[in-house]
Amino acid sequence: MANLRKAPTMLDVARAAGVSPMTVSRAFKPGAMVNDQTRARILAAADELGYVFDSTASSLRSQKTDFVAVTIPSLNNANFADTVGALTEGLKPRGLQILLGYTNYDIIEEERLIAQFMRRKPQAVIVTGGQHTPRTRDLLRNAAIPIIETWDLPQDPLGHVVGFSNAQAVQAMVDHFVSCGMTRIAFIGGDADRDTRGLDRRRGFMAAMQRHGLDDTRLIAAGPPPISMREGADSMCQLLDNAPDTQAVICVSDLSAFGALSACQRRGVAVPGQISIAGFGNYEVGDICVPSITTIDPSPRRIGELSAELLSAALDGRLTEPVCHEISPRILLRESSV
Amino acid sequence: MANLRKAPTMLDVARAAGVSPMTVSRAFKPGAMVNDQTRARILAAADELGYVFDSTASSLRSQKTDFVAVTIPSLNNANFADTVGALTEGLKPRGLQILLGYTNYDIIEEERLIAQFMRRKPQAVIVTGGQHTPRTRDLLRNAAIPIIETWDLPQDPLGHVVGFSNAQAVQAMVDHFVSCGMTRIAFIGGDADRDTRGLDRRRGFMAAMQRHGLDDTRLIAAGPPPISMREGADSMCQLLDNAPDTQAVICVSDLSAFGALSACQRRGVAVPGQISIAGFGNYEVGDICVPSITTIDPSPRRIGELSAELLSAALDGRLTEPVCHEISPRILLRESSV
DNA sequence: CCTGTGTATGTTAACGTTATCATATAAGTC
DNA sequence: GACTTATATGATAACGTTAACATACACAGG
Numbered sequence: 001m002a003n004l005r006k007a008p009t010m011l012d013v014a015r016a017a018g019v020s021p022m023t024v025s026r027a028f029k030p031g032a033m034v035n036d037q038t039r040a041r042i043l044a045a046a047d048e049l050g051y052v053f054d055s056t057a058s059s060l061r062s063q064k065t066d067f068v069a070v071t072i073p074s075l076n077n078a079n080f081a082d083t084v085g086a087l088t089e090g091l092k093p094r095g096l097q098i099l100l101g102y103t104n105y106d107i108i109e110e111e112r113l114i115a116q117f118m119r120r121k122p123q124a125v126i127v128t129g130g131q132h133t134p135r136t137r138d139l140l141r142n143a144a145i146p147i148i149e150t151w152d153l154p155q156d157p158l159g160h161v162v163g164f165s166n167a168q169a170v171q172a173m174v175d176h177f178v179s180c181g182m183t184r185i186a187f188i189g190g191d192a193d194r195d196t197r198g199l200d201r202r203r204g205f206m207a208a209m210q211r212h213g214l215d216d217t218r219l220i221a222a223g224p225p226p227i228s229m230r231e232g233a234d235s236m237c238q239l240l241d242n243a244p245d246t247q248a249v250i251c252v253s254d255l256s257a258f259g260a261l262s263a264c265q266r267r268g269v270a271v272p273g274q275i276s277i278a279g280f281g282n283y284e285v286g287d288i289c290v291p292s293i294t295t296i297d298p299s300p301r302r303i304g305e306l307s308a309e310l311l312s313a314a315l316d317g318r319l320t321e322p323v324c325h326e327i328s329p330r331i332l333l334r335e336s337s338v
Numbered sequence: 339m340a341n342l343r344k345a346p347t348m349l350d351v352a353r354a355a356g357v358s359p360m361t362v363s364r365a366f367k368p369g370a371m372v373n374d375q376t377r378a379r380i381l382a383a384a385d386e387l388g389y390v391f392d393s394t395a396s397s398l399r400s401q402k403t404d405f406v407a408v409t410i411p412s413l414n415n416a417n418f419a420d421t422v423g424a425l426t427e428g429l430k431p432r433g434l435q436i437l438l439g440y441t442n443y444d445i446i447e448e449e450r451l452i453a454q455f456m457r458r459k460p461q462a463v464i465v466t467g468g469q470h471t472p473r474t475r476d477l478l479r480n481a482a483i484p485i486i487e488t489w490d491l492p493q494d495p496l497g498h499v500v501g502f503s504n505a506q507a508v509q510a511m512v513d514h515f516v517s518c519g520m521t522r523i524a525f526i527g528g529d530a531d532r533d534t535r536g537l538d539r540r541r542g543f544m545a546a547m548q549r550h551g552l553d554d555t556r557l558i559a560a561g562p563p564p565i566s567m568r569e570g571a572d573s574m575c576q577l578l579d580n581a582p583d584t585q586a587v588i589c590v591s592d593l594s595a596f597g598a599l600s601a602c603q604r605r606g607v608a609v610p611g612q613i614s615i616a617g618f619g620n621y622e623v624g625d626i627c628v629p630s631i632t633t634i635d636p637s638p639r640r641i642g643e644l645s646a647e648l649l650s651a652a653l654d655g656r657l658t659e660p661v662c663h664e665i666s667p668r669i670l671l672r673e674s675s676v
Numbered sequence: 677c678c679t680g681t682g683t684a685t686g687t688t689a690a691c692g693t694t695a696t697c698a699t700a701t702a703a704g705t706c
Numbered sequence: 707g708a709c710t711t712a713t714a715t716g717a718t719a720a721c722g723t724t725a726a727c728a729t730a731c732a733c734a735g736g
Contacts, residue, residue, distance in 0.1 A: 009692055020716050025694055035714060050480050055457040056403060057692035059394045061721050075423055081414040088440075097454065100438050102426075116435065119393040142388050229626040258626065265628040285623055288567040288596065290603040347722055358686050363724060373684060395722035399691050 008049040016045040028053055059121070068096050068311065069117035069125045073105045073195075074226050079281050080128065082300035083150065083307075087126065090308020094315070096123070103128075105194040105225040111136045118143060124311050130154025130161075131196045146314035148307050151197060151298070157322060160314065162306045164327040166197045167204030169296045172331055173250055173278055174208035180338055182247040182276070185209065186218035188235040188260060189252025195225040198252045201280060205250060218243055227252055232259025240267060246275060248337065254279035254286040257293050261336060276337035291335030298329040346387040354383040366391055397459070406434050406649065407455035407463045411443045411533070412564050417619050418466065420638035421488065421645075425464065428646020432653070434461070441466075443532040443563040449474045456481060462649050468492025468499075469534045484652035486645050489535060489636070495660060498652065500644045502665040504535045505542030507634045510669055511588055511616055512546035518676055520585040520614070523547065524556035526573040526598060527590025533563040536590045539618060543588060556581055565590055570597025578605060584613060586675065592617035592624040595631050599674060614675035629673030636667040 014021040019042060026032035027042040034042075045051075059065040068091060072080040088098055099117055103110040111133045117125070118139050124146040130153070132140075140147050140158050147159030154161060177185050190202025202219065209216035220239050222231040232251055236259065239246060251257035257279030264271050271277055271291055278294040279286050286293035306325050313319050352359040357380060364370035365380040372380075383389075397403040406429060410418040426436055437455055441448040449471045455463070456477050462484040468491070470478075478485050478496050485497030492499060508525075515523050528540025540557065547554035558577050560569040570589055574597065577584060589595035595617030602609050609615055609629055616632040617624050624631035644663050651657045 010694095011692080021692090022694075022717080023715060026715085029694090033712095033714065038714080050476075052477075052481075053457045054398075054459060054692055056394060056397045056459055057721090058694070059721095060392075060398050060691090060723085061693045061695075063721070065394060075413075076416050076419040078414050081419075085413055085440075097437070097458075099435075102423075119391045120435075121390075121392060121394055138388075139390075143390075229622050233626060255622075258623070262626050262628050284567050284593075285596070288571060288600050289627070290600050348724095349722080359722090360687080360724075361685060363722095364685085367724090371682095371684065376684080392722055395691090396724070397691095398693085399722080399724045401691070 008051045009054070010051075012049055013042060013046045013051050016049060017042045063121075065121050065123060066096050067099050067120055067122040069099045069101070069114070069120070069122040071101045071103055071110055071113055071117075071126075072128050073103055075100075075102045077226065078283050079298070079300045080151075083128075083304040086301040086304025087308050088304075090305055091311065094312060096311075105192075107131055107133050107136065107194075111139075114139055123315065124148070126150060126307055126311070127158075128152075129196050130157065130163075132158070146311060146319075148310060150303050150307060152200070153324070153326065157324065159322050160310050160319075161322075161324040162303050162310060162327070163325075164298055164329050165204075166200035167207065169298065169329040170201045170204035170250060170280070171208040171211075172329075173294075173296060174205055174212070176331060176333075177248045177250075177276065177278075177337070178208075178212050178214070183214055184218065184243070184245055184247045185214065186220060186239055186243060186246045186249040187252075188220045188232060188239065188249055189222040189227045189256055191219070191221035192224045192227075195227070195252075198225065198227065201252055218246060222252065222256060228255045229259035229262070232256025233263040234259075236260035236263035237267075240264075240269060248276035248278070250278045250280075252280060254281045254283040254293055254295050257295070257336070258283075258285050258289060261289065261291075261293065271336050272338045278337055282332060286334070294334045294337040295332050296329045297332055299327055302327060346389045347392070348389075350387055351380060351384045351389050354387060355380045401459075403459045403461060404432075404434050405437050405458055405460040407437045407439070407452070407458070407460040409439045409441055409448055409451055409455075409464075410466045411441050413438075413440045415564065416621050417636070417638045418489075421466075421642040424639040424642025425646050426642075428643055429649065432650060434649075443530075445469055445471050445474065445532075449477075452477055461653065462486070464488060464645055464649070465496075466490075467534050468495065468501075470496070484649060484657075486648060488641050488645055490538070491662070491664065495662065497660050498648050498657075499660075499662040500641050500648060500665070501663075502636055502667050503542075504538035505545065507636065507667040508539045508542035508588060508618070509546040509549075510667075511632075511634060512543055512550070514669060514671075515586045515588075515614065515616075515675070516546075516550050516552070518614075521552055522556065522581070522583055522585045523552065524558060524577055524581060524584045524587040525590075526558045526570060526577065526587055527560040527565045527594050529557070529559035530562045530565075533565070533590075536563065536565065539590055556584060560590065560594060566593045567597035567600070570594025571601040572597075574598035574601035575605075578602075578607060586614035586616070588616045588618075590618060592619045592621040592631055592633050595633070595674070596621075596623050596627055599627065599629075599631065609674050610676045616675055620670060624672070632672045632675040633670050634667045635670055637665055640665060 010021045010024045014024045026034045027039045101113040126148045128151050130149050152163045187205040190198035206216040220235040222235045280296045282295050282297035348359045348362045352362045364372045365377045439451040464486045466489050490501045525543040528536035544554040558573040560573045618634045620633050620635035
């Protein structure tokens with residue numbers, strides 16, 4: 001079954017089609033100047049021989065890999081998956097292929113990944129978040145390729161940015177609850193050093209509470225990321241035990257919010273009657289569950305689309321200055337809050 | 339910021355360290371024979387110059403890319419993400435890098451992806467499912483590299499297999515419900531040609547119902563994949579309207595099962611009092627929600643781990659024959675079924 | 677002292693493609 | 707009919723690395 005003779009190269013195809021290797025090369029490059037009939041003859045010969053174009057050799061010679069390196073904190077997260085999905089669609093027309101890696105919310109692991117990716121000579125790099133190790137920053141800066149940081153508004157950007165302020169988004173949610181007359185509001189998650197977006201969200205919560213002159217110490221630690229439903233449920237149990245008079249709780253994500261909701265249901269705590277719940281991320285579960293969960297929609301697909309557009313512009317040299325594209329997350333009020 | 343002079347190569351590092359390029363090459367290859375001090379000197383020089391190893395050139399010369407191409411139906415699916423996660427971990431020690439692509443449950447798109455991936459000369463290919471276009475099969479067979487098909491037990495495997503029978507798994511669930519005395523059982527999803535695993539699950543349902551001499555026509559179409567919570571909820575509404583005497587419903591996945599559960603809750607239908615619900619995949623939502631959802635656990639991470647082990651063996655030449663590793667999905671009985 | 681063995685390094689050419697330049701023919705301009 | 711312009715193809719060398727082979731030296735055993 002496996003073909004034992006050496007795989008055919010352009011030279012073999014060229015001989016079979018009676019042309020030079022250069023013409024074969026052109027035949028495989030869309031838009032190159034080749035006679036239509038010649039091209040057809042070449043492609044037929046290639047097909048006949050079972051020839052497969054060798055991107056490795058092409059990349060080496062042309063110094064264009066058509067790779068875009070992308071890192072996300074976790075593969076198993078619908079938000080980041082949505083961003084990557086939109087990014088993939090957006091880059092497909094340009095023939096760019098994504099090298100996807102996940103960091104496990106760890107900037108040391110991110111450094112390892114980026115170092116590995118840079119060896120593949122990607123034509124651009126898209127990372128999640130704005131916090132990186134010094135070596136990661138060096139590697140990216142020295143590469144002289146477009147860099148995009150997403151899902152955040154970094155203090156000192158490496159290049160372009162497509163993101164939003166996680167802190168500000170949560171502050172808006174606090175404002176909403178306060179405007180509903182609530183004063184005893186808690187926050188679940190955002191306690192782990194590694195999850196910088198989680199930290200920002202909790203910081204936003206605390207800042208807003210302080211601004212309103214309210215108690216900002218109803219913080220429930222959910223442990224190291226990824227924070228998912230189980231952690232949300234456990235945290236809610238803790239909250240109900242330690243601060244039963246809490247009127248509303250904001251969770252670091254919809255997943256933990258759903259876990260929190262489930263914990264309430266198991267304990268017979270009425271949502272939103274007794275306590276209001278809000279999440280972050282507009283995950284499907286929060287839209288479907290009963291009651292549906294109030295959330296903040298950061299438009300993950302939009303982030304991917306905008307990043308793809310930005311990258312296209314940058315690769316075409318249409319960008320002279322670093323661009324910062326700020327997204328405005330929207331609050332979606334649903335059944336879990338009064 | 340961007341370094342404008344040409345990026346340094348091994349030759350530059352060699353000059354700086356006072357050795358030949360070949361010694362630099364060896365210094366970057368773990369396990370190669372280089373004097374420890376020489377290596378240290380070389381790595382220091384490389385660091386000083388900002389040298390980044392060029393995998394493209396290395397791959398071309400050595401004919402080893404250290405790429406493994408992997409295709410899954412959807413990025414945004416915790417089951418496949420788990421498999422890919424375990425796969426990544428398992429392949430990391432070997433220095434293999436995953437080229438990940440998703441097919442949108444479409445074998446035409448799979449063909450496009452595989453064709454694109456083969457140009458990168460991966461050292462192995464792992465695909466989801468056992469159904470492929472003829473051209474995909476040709477491309478994979480002719481590549482003379484290890485192939486693994488997962489999440490299925492193909493009729494005519496391309497190479498190795500790590501999977502299970504989706505039909506059989508659902509049959510076991512039907513058997514369970516029947517053993518509980520139920521006779522009016524429905525199935526949601528598995529109607530779309532594109533989702534072959536969904537089709538198999540529905541086929542398994544029908545086969546089991548026939549075997550028990552029961553009505554196998556309580557089938558609710560959920561439309562094209564991906565079938566998620568929304569589709570599950572809509573389908574449940576249809577079921578409750580058209581066959582209100584149904585005693586149990588098996589859903590093509592936990593996501594649709596959760597949607598179905600939510601629909602019941604909105605309509606005031608007691609689960610499992612009035613109707614039992616079962617899903618497939620052991621997604622976290624089914625474990626956390628109230629009531630928790632009876633499901634079938636296909637061990638997605640195990641599939642990834644086994645695939646990684648199989649690949650290691652195959653790449654070491656320790657495998658002479660194609661291997662078929664069958665997983666045994668387990669039924670997890672939970673609160674949503676009597 | 678010779679030979680064998682292991683360690684450490686160097687030399688040469690090649691992996692398969694394409695950038696670059698050169699060439700050839702056809703078609704349009706005045 | 708000489709002169710530009712466009713179209714189509716070929717020849718040559720190079721991208722940055724490493725496989726394969728060669729070399730040099732140290733040290734062991736006889």
